[in-house]
Amino acid sequence: MDQPNITLERMRTFVRVAERGNLSAVAREMNIGQSSVTRHLHELEQALGVALLSRTTRRVTLTEEGSRYYVNAIQILRLVEQAGDEARSAGADAVGTVRISCTAALGVRHISRLIFAFQDRHPDIAVDLSLTDERVDLVRDGADLSIRLGPLSDSSLKLRSLGISRRVLVGAPDYLERHGRPEMVSDLAALEGIRMSNIAGSDALTLDGPDGSTQLASIKGRLRVDHGLAAREAYLAGRGIGPAHIWLVDDLLSDGRLETILPDHTPAAVPLNMLIVPERAGIARVRLLVEFLADEILKVPGIEKA
Structure with missing residues (x-):
């Protein structure tokens, strides 16, 4: 084993290739050529x-030896990063980049502004904010945390x-x-509804009544969308009715451009969680970012302690 050739750079390249399974994706992520990624891997394997x-034409997978080495490599890289992080932070603000993934509509409407405030407080911390409604693999995509x-x-992640x-x-x-304000849950069936194509069962909605009882409401309509911001626009344009997170429409409710229907019958609240590698x-x-978001997100309209 040629230990001088086992560098942190080569080890980092190997770890990202192991997690992503694609050399070109890692090359783009690391802003180097694919030939450099291939060379790092070859030199590391030679040293070991x-x-x-x-390697196949479609994918790169770990060998048995690679799987064992990967487990140790990520521990080594984590310790190296923590050591550098603590050294840089001694007597100064934390530095470096935090990568966060967030539900798209919540990210656009509120989380982005919280990130701005966080960076005003910690000017040496860079933040990469990725907005998607897809379930992401944080390790594969190189993210530190996710709000879902x-x-x-x-x-496998810390929740x-x-x-x-x-x-x-x-x-x-x-x-x-034009179409009448519902006075009871059964009246909803006569109205055009905006449905979410990426949420199973969006054509039926369980509503919690004031006495603790639940009723099932039928939501039918010609428009289906797969994004909260599209639903917001559809409600605003008078295309129909439907459920909305308060944080999605709080400004529209405040200025009267939308109104609450059957306020005593509400859709069930949705858990909001943070996943951390x-x-x-x-x-x-x-x-620092985890603690900041955990405190500040409770100021977002409609977000409450569980």
Whole structure:
């Protein structure tokens, strides 16, 4: 084993290739040529004297030796980063980049502004904010943490509850004037509904009544969207009614461009959670952003402690 050739740069390249399974994607991420990625891997394997990766025309996978080396490599890189992070942060603000993934509509409407405030407080911390409604693989995509609505089941990540997001039924006043304001849950079936194509069962909605009872409401309509901001625009344009997170429409409710329908019957609140890559949780800049968001997100309209 040629230890001088086992550099941190080559080790980082190997770890990212192992996680992404694609050399060209890693090259773009690291802003180097694909030939440099290939060279790093070749030199590392030569230094170790074993094959770490199995390459095909479509994908790169770990060998048995590569799997064992990967586990140790990420621990080494984590310790190196934490050591540097602590040294830089001694007597000064934390520095470096935090990568965060967030539900798209929530990110656009509120989280982006929280990030601005965080960076005003910590000017040496860079933030990469990725907005998507897809379930992302944080490790594969190189993210440190993720904010997600709805139940989560990924036990390999550290989960922190941020609270719950309350929802209401909404519609535009002119639409309701033309088609009638519902007085009971059964009246909803006669109205055009905006449905979410990426949410199972969006044609039926369970509403919680004031006495603790629940009723099932039928939501039918000609328009289906897969993004919260598109639903917001549809409500505003008078295309129909439907459920909305309060943070999505709080400004429209305040200025009267939307109104709440059947305020005593509300859709169930949705859990709001933060997922954190365990190996990144102890890094100062990541920890600072986690704590900041956990505190500040409770100021977002409709977000409450669970």
